[in-house]
Amino acid sequence: MxxxxxxxxxxxxxxxxxxxxxxxxxxxxxxxxxxALQKAQEIYGYLPIEVQRMVAEGLGKPLAEIxxxxxxxxxxSLCPKGAxxxxxxxxxxxxxxxxxxxxxxxxxxxxxxxxxxxxxxxxSLDACRCIGACGLAPVMTINDDVYGRLTGxxxxxxxxxx
Amino acid sequence: xxxxxxxxxxxxxxxxxxxxxxxxxFENQIRADGLxxxxxxxxxxxxxxxxxxxxxxxxxxxxxxxRVKEEDVAEIVNEHLLKGRPVTRLLYDETVENGQxxxxxxxxxxxxxKRVALRNCGVINPExxxxxxxxxxxxxxxxxxxxxxxDEVIQCILDSGLRGRGGGGFPTGLKWKFASGNRGQVKKYVxxxxxxxxxxxxxxxxxxxxDPHSVIEAMAIAAYAIGADQGYVYVRAEYPIxxxxxxxxxxxxxxxxxxxxxxxxxxxxxxxxxxxxxxAFVCGEETALMTSIEGNRGEPRPRPPFPAVKGLFGxxxxxxxxETYANIPPIILKGADRFASMGTEKSKGTKxxxxxGKIKNTGLVEVPMGTTLREIIEEIGGxxxxxxxxxxxxxxxxxxxxxxxxxxxxxxxxxxxxxxxSMMGSGGLIVMxxxxxxxxxxKFFLEFTVDESxxxxxxxxxxxxxxxxxxxxxxxxxxxMEDLARIEELADFIKSNSLCGLGQTAxxxxxxTLRYFREEYxxxxxxxxxxxxxxxxxLSYKIDPTKCRGCTLCARTCxxxxxxxxxxxxxxxxxxxxxxxxxxxxxxKFGAISKG
Numbered sequence: 001m002x003x004x005x006x007x008x009x010x011x012x013x014x015x016x017x018x019x020x021x022x023x024x025x026x027x028x029x030x031x032x033x034x035x036a037l038q039k040a041q042e043i044y045g046y047l048p049i050e051v052q053r054m055v056a057e058g059l060g061k062p063l064a065e066i067x068x069x070x071x072x073x074x075x076x077s078l079c080p081k082g083a084x085x086x087x088x089x090x091x092x093x094x095x096x097x098x099x100x101x102x103x104x105x106x107x108x109x110x111x112x113x114x115x116x117x118x119x120x121x122x123x124s125l126d127a128c129r130c131i132g133a134c135g136l137a138p139v140m141t142i143n144d145d146v147y148g149r150l151t152g153x154x155x156x157x158x159x160x161x162x
Numbered sequence: 163x164x165x166x167x168x169x170x171x172x173x174x175x176x177x178x179x180x181x182x183x184x185x186x187x188f189e190n191q192i193r194a195d196g197l198x199x200x201x202x203x204x205x206x207x208x209x210x211x212x213x214x215x216x217x218x219x220x221x222x223x224x225x226x227x228x229r230v231k232e233e234d235v236a237e238i239v240n241e242h243l244l245k246g247r248p249v250t251r252l253l254y255d256e257t258v259e260n261g262q263x264x265x266x267x268x269x270x271x272x273x274x275x276k277r278v279a280l281r282n283c284g285v286i287n288p289e290x291x292x293x294x295x296x297x298x299x300x301x302x303x304x305x306x307x308x309x310x311x312x313d314e315v316i317q318c319i320l321d322s323g324l325r326g327r328g329g330g331g332f333p334t335g336l337k338w339k340f341a342s343g344n345r346g347q348v349k350k351y352v353x354x355x356x357x358x359x360x361x362x363x364x365x366x367x368x369x370x371x372x373d374p375h376s377v378i379e380a381m382a383i384a385a386y387a388i389g390a391d392q393g394y395v396y397v398r399a400e401y402p403i404x405x406x407x408x409x410x411x412x413x414x415x416x417x418x419x420x421x422x423x424x425x426x427x428x429x430x431x432x433x434x435x436x437x438x439x440x441x442a443f444v445c446g447e448e449t450a451l452m453t454s455i456e457g458n459r460g461e462p463r464p465r466p467p468f469p470a471v472k473g474l475f476g477x478x479x480x481x482x483x484x485e486t487y488a489n490i491p492p493i494i495l496k497g498a499d500r501f502a503s504m505g506t507e508k509s510k511g512t513k514x515x516x517x518x519g520k521i522k523n524t525g526l527v528e529v530p531m532g533t534t535l536r537e538i539i540e541e542i543g544g545x546x547x548x549x550x551x552x553x554x555x556x557x558x559x560x561x562x563x564x565x566x567x568x569x570x571x572x573x574x575x576x577x578x579x580x581x582x583x584s585m586m587g588s589g590g591l592i593v594m595x596x597x598x599x600x601x602x603x604x605k606f607f608l609e610f611t612v613d614e615s616x617x618x619x620x621x622x623x624x625x626x627x628x629x630x631x632x633x634x635x636x637x638x639x640x641x642x643m644e645d646l647a648r649i650e651e652l653a654d655f656i657k658s659n660s661l662c663g664l665g666q667t668a669x670x671x672x673x674x675t676l677r678y679f680r681e682e683y684x685x686x687x688x689x690x691x692x693x694x695x696x697x698x699x700x701l702s703y704k705i706d707p708t709k710c711r712g713c714t715l716c717a718r719t720c721x722x723x724x725x726x727x728x729x730x731x732x733x734x735x736x737x738x739x740x741x742x743x744x745x746x747x748x749x750x751k752f753g754a755i756s757k758g
Contacts, residue, residue: 030475031457034440038399065458072459072616073440075399091361092556092592093518095606101744129443129610131400132364133178134518135212135525146178 009050015043016054023058032059033069037076046077074129082117082124084162088140091130099138102150103127106140109155122162164202166243168192171217171284173208173371174364174403175525180232181205181216187235188218192243201243207283207372211271212525214254219266219284226266228254270541271523276504278512279327279365279488280528283372288407291414294375300420302491303379306386307428315387316342319490321498323510327365328355328446328483329558329587330663331509331576338387340470341480345389351474352385352432353481355451356397356404359443360559361610363590365514366484368526370397370404373488374411378421378434380490385432388480393434396451400441408436443560443614447662448481449473450616461618462662483588485514505531509575519556519592522547532573535565539593550595554678558587560607560614561667563674564600583674585667599696600679601686605633607671615664622665625656629672637697641687649676691758698742701757707732709754716746716755 022039026032036055037047044051047070056063070076088094088103103114106125110118117124133139136148147158170176170185188203209217214228218238225248227238234252241247250258256269266272277283286293294300306315320335341350354377358366370377381393397405412434415421423431437455444450445460452474454460473479489511493501502510509531515538518524522544529538535555539545546552554564557574563584565572572578576586594603608630617623632649635641653669660666676683685691692700705716705725710732717725717733724740727733735746735755747755 031437031455033457034454035438035457038438038440068459069457073442075440092559092590092606093362093516093524095361096519096592096594096598096603128400129359129441130361130363131178132174132358132367133212134362134364134516135175135215136178137518137524139178148178 009048011044011050018043019051019054020058023055027059033061033066034073037066037070041076046080048078048080079115080117080121082122084123084142086123086125086140086142087128087131088125089129089131089133089138090127091134091137093130093134094138097137098152099140099150102138102140102152102155105152105155109159123159164200165222166201167221168201168203168243169206169219169221169284170203171207171209171215172205172288172403173212173215173283173368174401175208175212176215176217177403179215183232184216184218184230184235187232188239191236191239195239195244197239197243204287205289206286207288208280208368208526209284210275210280210526210528211254211523213523220248223248223263224266225263226254226257227252270544271525271527274533274537274542275528276512276530277528278492278501278504279369279485279514280372280526281492282376283368283526286373288372288374289410291375291411291418291420294373298491298495299375300379302494303382303386303420304426306383306494307426307430312342312345312387312389315383315494318494318498319387322493322501323498323505323508324486324489324493324501325509325576326483327485327489327513327588329561329585331586334482334486337470337480337482338384340468341388341478343478349392349475349477350385350388350390351477351479352381352388352390352393353451353455353474353479354381354393354395354487355446355448355481355483356395356401357439357446357451358398358401358484358588359446359614360561360588360590362518362592363516363559363588365516365526365589367398367401367404368514369484369488370401370408374404374408375415376491377408377484377487378411378415380487381434382421382425382432383490383494384480384482384487386430388478390480391431391433393432394437394455394474395434396437396439396445396455398441399438405436405438412436442616443610444616444662444664447664450662451481452479459616461616462664464661485589506573506575508577513574513586513589515589515591517543517591517593520546520550520595520598521593531575534571534573536570538574538591539570543593546593546595550597552593553596553598554594554600556584556592556594556603556671557590558585558667558670559590560610561585561663561670562587562590563670564594564603564678565674566678568678583670583677585670597694597696599692599694600675600682601633601637601692602694602696604672604675605630605637608633608668611664611668615668619659619661619665621656621659622661622668625652625660626665626668628652629656629669633672636683636686637692638699639686639690639697641683643684643687645687646676646680646683695757701742702737703735703740703742703744703746703755703757705733705735706754706756707734709752711752711754713751715749715751719745719749721745 056066218227324334325331450460450462469479514528712730722741724736
C-alpha cells in the first residue's frame with residue numbers, strides 16, 4: 001500500500017521556492033491540481049504529505065481533495081523512490097512471455113516487495129503497465145535504460161552495472 | 163537534393179533497442195565519408211515490424227535492414243551508400259530471394275496490410291511539418307474550411323461509416339452530429355483520447371510518434387464541424403517520445419498559422435493543449451477522462467447527460483481516439499466512398515492491431531476490416547515460434563475476451579468480435595500458445611481491473627474483487643464445481659450493474675475463457691491439475707530416474723535445497739521443500755525433470 005512514508009521529509013528552501021512560484025503562476029488555470037502535483041513530484045521526486053499541503057495551500061483547495069488525487073493515480077508516489085527505479089512491465093504481451101517470473105526474481109534478489117525501496121535507497125522496484133515495447137517482451141526499465149528479451153539469468157549482471 | 167535517405171525507426175520499440183545511437187553513428191560515418199551533402203538521415207515513426215528492431219530503411223532502393231547494430235553502420239555506409247551495393251547479409255531475410263532484393267510490399271508481413279491510419283509512419287520525419295505538408299498534410303483542413311460547410315463535413319464522416327477506433331465502435335459522424343447544435347453560441351471542446359491503457363496495445367502511441375500532425379489536423383476539422391475553438395489531447399505520461407513529438411508538432415502548426423486565430427484566413431480559430439494523464443486505466447473512459455482533465459480524481463460520471471450535451475467543464479464536448487482522428491484527413495481528401503469501399507458491411511476502413519505475445523512477427527499491423535484472425539496470425543504474424551500450437555488470441559485487453567483456435571477463421575470486425583464474446587477494444591492482439599493457462603490469463607486481467615477500478619460504484623469495486631477470489635480458489639486447487647456457477651452469476655451482475663465501461667466489461671475475460679476453455683477450469687477443480695503447467699500450487703516436479711545421469715547440476719541450482727542424490731546416481735526432489743521455481747528444469751541437460 002502506498003500511504004505515508006516513514007522516511008522523514010527533508011525538502012530544501014530552493015525546492016519550496018520553485019514549487020510555490022509555479023503554484024503562484026498557475027493557480028487560476030482550470031484543472032491545475034494534476035499538473036501541480038506532477039510538477040511537485042518532478043521537484044521532490046515523490047509526494048509526502050508536507051508537499052501535498054503546500055500544493056493545497058497554493059491552489060486554495062482542501063488537503064483532502066489533493067490527497068484524493070495523489071492516491072488515485074499510479075504515477076504519484078507517496079514514498080520516496082530509489083536512486084535507480086526498476087520497473088518491470090506486466091502488460092499482457094510481457095506477461096505471457098514470463099515477466100511475472102522476472103518480477104518475482106527481482107523481489108527475491110533485492111529482498112523487497114514491489115513498490116518498496118531497498119534500505120540503502122539504491123533500488124526501488126515497481127510493476128508497470130505496458131510501456132509499449134511489446135516487440136522486446138519481456139521488458140524492464142532502470143531509470144531511462146530499457147532491457148528487453150529478458151530470460152532471468154542476466155538480472156544479476158544487469159543490476160551489478162548500477 | 164539528396165540522392166539517398168536513411169530512415170531510422172524512432173518509435174519506442176526501436177528506441178528501446180538503441181536506434182538513437184544507430185542514427186547518430188550513421189550521421190557520423192556519413193560525415194566522415196564526406197557524403198553529408200548527398201545522403202540524409204531521418205528519424206521516422208514506427209515501421210511496424212518491431213520484432214526486428216532496430217530497423218533502418220534506405221531509399222530510393224527501399225532496402226530494409228533489420229536488427230542493425232552500431233558496428234554494422236560503417237559497412238552499410240561504405241558498401242551501400244558509397245559503392246551502391248546493398249549489404250544483403252544484414253537485410254531482412256524475407257526481402258532477399260536467390261541473392262536478389264525484393265520489395266518490402268512482397269513480404270508476408272506487409273503484403274496483406276493496407277496503411278491508412280499509419281500512412282505516414284515510417285515515411286516522414288514526424289518532427290518536420292513540411293514533410294507532412296508534402297504528403298498532402300493540412301490539405302484536408304484547407305478543403306474543409308474553404309469548400310465545405312460544417313454540416314457537409316459531418317455528412318461526409320457519416321457516409322464514410324467510420325466508427326470509433328478506441329473500442330466501443332460508435333459511429334464517429336453521429337457523435338459529431340449530436341454535438342453540433344448551437345454552433346457559435348456556446349463554448350465547446352474537442353478532445354483526443356490518447357490514454358492508451360490496455361496492456362499490450364500501442365497503436366495510438368505509434369501514430370502520435372510517427373504522424374502527430376494528422377491528429378492535430380483532424381481535431382481542427384472536428385472543431386470546425388461542431389463549432390469548437392479549443393481542444394485537448396489527453397495523453398499518458400508513460401509515453402515521453404509521443405508527448406515530445408506532439409508538442410513539437412503543435413508548436414510548428416502554430417508557427418505556420420495552422421493552429422491559432424484566423425486559420426487559412428477564414429476567420430476560424432482553434433488551439434490545442436496537451437494534458438498529461440497520470441496512470442489510471444479508468445481515464446480511458448470518456449467521462450472519467452474529462453473529470454481528469456478538469457484536474458480531479460478520474461472517476462466516471464453517470465450518462466446521460468452525454469458529453470455531446472454536457473462534457474468537459476460542463477460544455478458540449480466530443481472525444482475521439484487517436485486512430486479515429488488519423489483516419490479523418492484521408493476520408494475528407496479522397497472521399498467517403500473510397501473509405502467505405504474497404505472493410506465489411508458494418509465496419510468500414512482498416513484497423514491497426516498491436517500484435518504481441520507468442521508470435522514471430524510482433525509489431526504493428528494495419529489490415530482492412532474483415533481480415534481473418536488466421537491471416538493475421540499465420541501469414542502476417544508468421545505463426546507461433548518454437549513449433550508450439552496456437553491456443554487462443556486475446557483482443558480488447560481487460561475488456562475483451564479470448565478467441566479459441568476453433569474460431570480462427572472469423573473475419574474480424576466490431577460485430578463479429580462481440581458475437582463471439584470478445585470485443586475490438588483499441589486493438590491489442592495477444593497470441594497465446596499451449597503453454598498459456600487460460601484460468602491464469604483470466605486471473606491476470608481481473609487483477610488488472612481490481613487494481614484499476616476507481617471505487618466509485620459497488621458492483622465494480624466489490625464485485626471484481628470477489629470474482630478474483632473465486633478464481634484464486636480455483637488456481638490454488640480449492641475450487642468446487644459450484645464456484646463456476648457462482649462466477650457466472652456474479653459476472654452477469656457486474657456487467658449489468660456497473661456505472662461505466664470498465665466494470666461493464668471487466669468480467670469478459672473470465673466469461674469468454676469459461677465459454678471456450680471450460681474443460682481447463684474443470685481440470686483445475688476436479689483433477690487439481692493445470693494442463694499448461696502454469697498454476698504453481700497445482701504443479702509438482704519429478705525427476706525421471708531413467709534419464710537422470712546424476713550430474714548434480716539441479717541440486718546445486720535449487721534455491722531451496724530440495725534436490726538430493728549422489729554423483730552419477732539418479733536424484734530426487736523433496737516435494738515438501740520444493741518452491742516450484744522451475745530453475746532445475748531450465749538447467750537439466752538431459753530432459754529428466756518434468757512438471758505436471
